[in-house]
Amino acid sequence: MKETPLGVRIFDKIADKYEFTAKFLSFGIMPYWLSRLVEGITPKKEGIVLDLACGTGILFPKLLERFDRVVGLDYSLPMLKVAKKKKLLKTSLVRGDALRLPFKGDSFNTVVVSLGLRHFPDREQSLREIHRVLKVGGELHILEVGIPENPLLGKLFLTFLKKVVLPLGRLRAKEDVYEHLFGSIVDFPHGGKMIELLTSVGFSKASYNPVMGGIVYIYRARK
């Protein structure tokens, strides 16, 4: 693999503390977001789900309630090591790049990306790859941080991120991740723009739901 991208290096450094940090920075709300994401996934007991950018495998137990098997892929070896320590049955871990998935076409019924997409260096390329590895009729489910659509709420949320959450994150990560974390939220094509992107790479029935006013969004689409 080439030089490790910044969106991976951050997680390499905080792998052991990731789950605590994520819950801390979301003020404890993250498990609720994950439940909302998984609730809307059609259960396929005989199916295999790809958890793309699975990190420490925080989503695996919830996914195993709906699928027979989980394949978790992540670029960060330290994050995968934390996932491996959990010794969960019916899971496989793969180190790989979301921009070049090491799977044949039409491999999965379902792909889930939780809080990963905004860290990929080329979102469109990763969506093309997801489309390639999904079976026809297969589903993509994405959870990502966004900016509330209401202009006043949006402004308040951005100020809150800038002044409170990201300085806290910077303290914990002990490196200047401020630009990436903040920039990736601001630049992310949330809401309708994401639907356009999903449709342009070939997905159909793309829809989105703002959660908690649009602090995070859940996107669902079909191949």
Ligand SMILES: C[S@@+](CC[C@H](N)C(=O)[O-])C[C@H]1O[C@@H](n2cnc3c(N)ncnc32)[C@H](O)[C@@H]1O
């Ligand atoms: C915020 S964590 C999300 C982890 C997990 N999905 C969750 O919901 O907690 C983002 C993850 O994206 C991974 N990542 C970033 N760029 C990647 C890439 N190009 N290919 C695969 N994984 C990547 C990072 O290593 C990290 O584990």
